[in-house]
Amino acid sequence: MTITRSRARRKRVWYLLLLLPYVGLLWLPFYARAEPGLWGLPFFYWYQFMWVFITIGLIALVNWRSQ
Numbered sequence: 001m002t003i004t005r006s007r008a009r010r011k012r013v014w015y016l017l018l019l020l021p022y023v024g025l026l027w028l029p030f031y032a033r034a035e036p037g038l039w040g041l042p043f044f045y046w047y048q049f050m051w052v053f054i055t056i057g058l059i060a061l062v063n064w065r066s067q
Helices: 002-026 043-065
Strands: none
Touching: 002 043
């Protein structure tokens, strides 16, 4: 019984990584600006688009580690 509980607890720790995209996108005044641009895109757009790829990686990592 304790092995199952400790394993479940370790899985929950990995799930905390999924909070990073929320924290990174929650505070809008941090990234609501045009500079610095990247390839002609304002910061506002490429910052959000960057989080798409970070989130994909985090979901894949959590899925792999929690199995």
